[in-house]
Amino acid sequence: MRLAPLLLALAVTAPAFAASRETRIPDTSLATAAQLREQALADRTGWNVVESLTTEVGPRLAGSEADAKAVAWAQAKFKALGFDKVWIEPVTFPKWVRRSERAAVLGGHAQPLTVTALGGSPKGTVEAEIVRFADLAALEAAPAGSLAGKIAFVDYQMTSARDGSDYRNGGAIRSKGPSAAIRKGAIAFLMRSAGTDNHRVAHTGITRFDEGLTPVPSASLTIPDADQLARLLQRGPVRVSLALDCGWDGEYTSHNVIGEITGRSLPKEVVVIGGHLDSWDLGTGAIDDGAGIAITMAAGHLIGQLKQAPKRTIRVLAFANEEQGLYGGKAYAEKHLADITRHQIGAESDFGAGRIYAFNTGAPDHARKATEQIAQALAPLGIEYAPGKGSAGPDISPFAAKGMAWAWLAQDGSDYFDLHHNADDTLDKIDPAALAQNVAAYAVFAYLAADAEGDFGSQLKETAATE
């Protein structure tokens, strides 16, 4: 998941041409979807896909050797799952590499600290006193120059929630903390991991340095290590050594990998579902975002197994390098901009593998009925209709910002930030039954959207936000 998707609340405004005819889903389609739903719940494809990706490729940092392996894996998997068309589209981005990372408390209480570099951090070795801040606002309120020669330490503890809402704080510290620290004179940046676990696994994730600033080594501490620093600070000044070997290293071209189940009567119109293929390097990218790849590949596969394909094409997207800046999503939006109205609606799965509990679309009035019909078909899966709520997933958000209609299938993320961006993001954390429920939901949604009579309002916005 990218930095702050939950903050996005893109309202797709009702297009000026809003059809007088209401978008509706035929009864026969609803009957097929009910069968598809039950079939998906009993199917193992989703599990098999995520098992395959996380085992055979494992961690797949954008730009690493495993990135290329993941692209080849996705092409082969789409083909093996019977997709009618499989292709790749190039995505170019700067490559960041992690080589080593170490930290320790110095002095009378000398002891090692477990840290991980934030993505985008430069390399560097420093030894300095740390200055603790309870949150980002406290750091931003520090007097100019007050951190000269020191290490800023932001010690905010995220709380868990079904919707992961406290990531707005944890994620903001990661993205904005280093620049704020530099502005106060700091020579390095440390943060309590943006996480909700209590294990010795630090949470990484991309950070950015504001233009005009000289980047400083920036890392996160595990939550027990942050606790330890906070306790040591109660006893007096604490000096810390931090040694990061990491940094930007040229450009790399990866690929979005795309598979399609061809529609029977409107094959050039597509319903897009997907996830991102890259992961951070510390775990094996099971919940972020092997699960999303598996859920949407399996949903497409199951739709492809139906006796009769839906009217429109099901396009499953495996996006490149979401983690470091939505590169795959942006590339897709740019490449397919002219075809935006051919995109019936899109949804991305990128919030783990917990059960889906809510559904909505950003559709305008003329397609409200169809949204309600899909919600009704999802209800037996324990999914409630949540009108007025939701947003586009990270990698479809650049295209949604241009005007593509989006759907929101909200996963239970109560334990998501226990695992997000850390070494514990491994296959064993996925519940196969919850994964199957996700597959069922995506299959039902995608099938019904593809079989709808009428559209969900995708239309190029005149003055679209560029994210």
Next chain:
Amino acid sequence: MRLAPLLLALAVTAPAFAASRETRIPDTSLATAAQLREQALADRTGWNVVESLTTEVGPRLAGSEADAKAVAWAQAKFKALGFDKVWIEPVTFPKWVRRSERAAVLGGHAQPLTVTALGGSPKGTVEAEIVRFADLAALEAAPAGSLAGKIAFVDYQMTSARDGSDYRNGGAIRSKGPSAAIRKGAIAFLMRSAGTDNHRVAHTGITRFDEGLTPVPSASLTIPDADQLARLLQRGPVRVSLALDCGWDGEYTSHNVIGEITGRSLPKEVVVIGGHLDSWDLGTGAIDDGAGIAITMAAGHLIGQLKQAPKRTIRVLAFANEEQGLYGGKAYAEKHLADITRHQIGAESDFGAGRIYAFNTGAPDHARKATEQIAQALAPLGIEYAPGKGSAGPDISPFAAKGMAWAWLAQDGSDYFDLHHNADDTLDKIDPAALAQNVAAYAVFAYLAADAEGDFGSQLKETAATE
């Protein structure tokens, strides 16, 4: 906790001179113990002690710089807690050091593996195919020479239990697996951690190489990494690289640290309670065994705060280097052998910080009544009397083997092997209320044993086992 304390079932045989007079605890002592119990439940000393040790010293591998700091810390803490006498006794042992450790899957599924060297492992770098065994028996049953040039991988998954009983299997793999592997020709040894968690933290612990064998690099994998290897092996042969930099490095002299609350009428007779001061280096040694140090120091302190001291002396022992071979316990037994009958009874806390649920002593018939009386005083803490069960704790076991009477205060170890010997053994894993219950139990037990009229049967055995 040492390798296999649960296997120990030392029966202190009834001494030939078994007193005709029954050992009993006076009613006034029982009344005082009831007050002590309630006071201990409301007291924060235990928490403060473990917070201090794990924060100020942190990890304290035997022989490391932190070992000396821990000894100084314990002396200062005993004094601060009002112990009447505080002293140290030297304990010498070979020093083992861990410098670095790395492992990776090679080939088409190349990816890093998270491992930790087993204590006692030599350094070494190997690249070879792994051969998986479901358990130690399977490895031992492999044909001679069948592992020539290969890495043995024992993939046994421990299950959790209140009494930690499956450690008999997990621990035996760690202690005997490397030698068994060498006998089959293996050039390195890997094992699934002897643990019950599902995090990317590997469990270390001491291993031994049988005489006449040339030691090979030996390490444990985290449980998710072991899962990963098992899945990869289902796809075909797996080559792994393992690079350990660690090994034995001369001798080191640490110290047992001892604090006493002097008895009022039989000051030379002692009730001993304690834990071990050393820890593994990966965590901060909170449950293994900061908790045991804290529980017994706090219990001694609370007894010392009573208006009237018990008849006998309370001796609290902070043992040196338990982890690598009970060095502190053996040194104590050797040094104090002539005084064994002055040791009323002993108990060690070294199974975490879970609530105590059962109590027993190894006392002979003439002291059965006193055991029952103590059990009755412990009952309000939710502790049941468990006649016929239990054994001496690890560091008192060498002395118990010589004939010292022992008591058993059984802790709930359901989550112990989630944390044991790994990086997650940190302060946040301790429940302050459970810790206070432990302090209350040790205070009640030690006070009543020290105030008993009569003994619990300590007597030098003619042909004592030497452990």
